Amino acid sequence: MIRDKKIVVVMPAYNAAKTLVQTYNEIPFDIVDEVLLVDDASKDETSTIAKQLNIGLHIHEKNLGYGGNQKTCYTAALNTGADIVIMLHPDYQYTPKLIGAMAYLLESGEFDVVLGSRILGGKALSGGMPYYKYFFNRILTLSQNILMSAKLSEYHTGYRAYNRKVLEKLNWRNNSDDFVFDNQFLSQAIFHGFKIGEITCPTKYFEDASSINFLRSMKYGLGCLKNGLLFRLHKWGIYKSKLFS
Template identity: 30%
Template sequence: MKNKIIVIIPAYNEEASIVKVIAAIPEIVSEVIVVNNNSTDGTETAAKEAGATVLNEPKRGYGHACLKGMEYLSRLEEKPDIVVFLDGDYSDYPEELTSIVAPILEQDMALVIGARVPELREKGSMTFPQRFGNVLATFLMRVFFGSRFTDLGPFRAIQYNKLLALNMEDKTYGWTVEMQLKALRKRYRYVEVPVHYRNRIGISKVSGTLKGAIFAGIKILSWIFKYSLKK
């Protein structure tokens, strides 16, 4: 039986990159959903012209955009088997999606994280706050939960039914770590797949600003300590 794969791309002011992202997504994907997160540029028009389904989420925040995409999936008559989350800034390599979903298709993994390993990262593609935050967050997850995660990378795939069972709720920067923490608590089978990572097109709305980096760090750590107290 052919598995239905849908991609969700949160996008805020990604007019310069979104067409490249959509064009590089493999044909095994049934539908590409771009969630226009209150952009002030031509992201919406560019994504539509590139063939994506475009949803509009006026509430700013990565989690808000992802939840909007999930709301759309819930209304589909034929639900997907696998959902892939991918950034719209062209820092990920969308063509590596086949490697991301392979452990789900071949080994029945519940969750696959695209790990931005140093040897596959373009110089300058991850800022110091990003690198430090990843090291600290994954270290704490290892200490508190015995996890094997090394990255909070946004390029990831998850079985749709498993995603629903997580009852995702974070509206902003904590979406990725929330998913990983809840997957750990539910003892989902997971794996990381090394992926390439390049300098994004445009300026990051999170790591590119001091305010964004601080808020993201606080949100990520708050999720980790919240779940550590539930043990």
């Protein structure tokens, strides 16, 4: 807790048994009040390990996808009375050591959303990000910044923190259940004028870290461009999208 603000970490998990303990052990429990994990019908021992760690556990009987997993995460976090919610992937790709920095930025009231950016520190490629992903990251980010009149360093990080009012205001429950959920959420936050901050975040790419393949990446990229176009058309009053209602 930070000055009476309840801090909840949510973990959208799928086959994270090999990295869950390492990730959990680096969470700063001097400020984090609760950890919730949603197991999206994993085929390994993710749920068993979560129980051993006494993590608040929610299990999907069938796989609902990355976006569907987050919907359960945020619903559960709000139900616990969370004031600040930090999404941490349990695959150890993002360091839990930055949770404090992200939480304090939100608690300050200067920001409503905080992103852990892989781009700001210039270490994405040295951290193992595939060149094609880096290239499309930069192209998509430039395109969305233009379409949404924003100046973010990237739109595609999975390390994100939100204050409660963002989760209560945005229409994220109707977003995609797939990977484009994150991009839709961020587009909505920009549309509704929430203040977004970024911190530099080193990222690790290794065998047990989750990553989508080239074809899924292409589908995600097209979805991001669609979000940007819908944003602009909605702003101009040409087409009303449910995303931004």
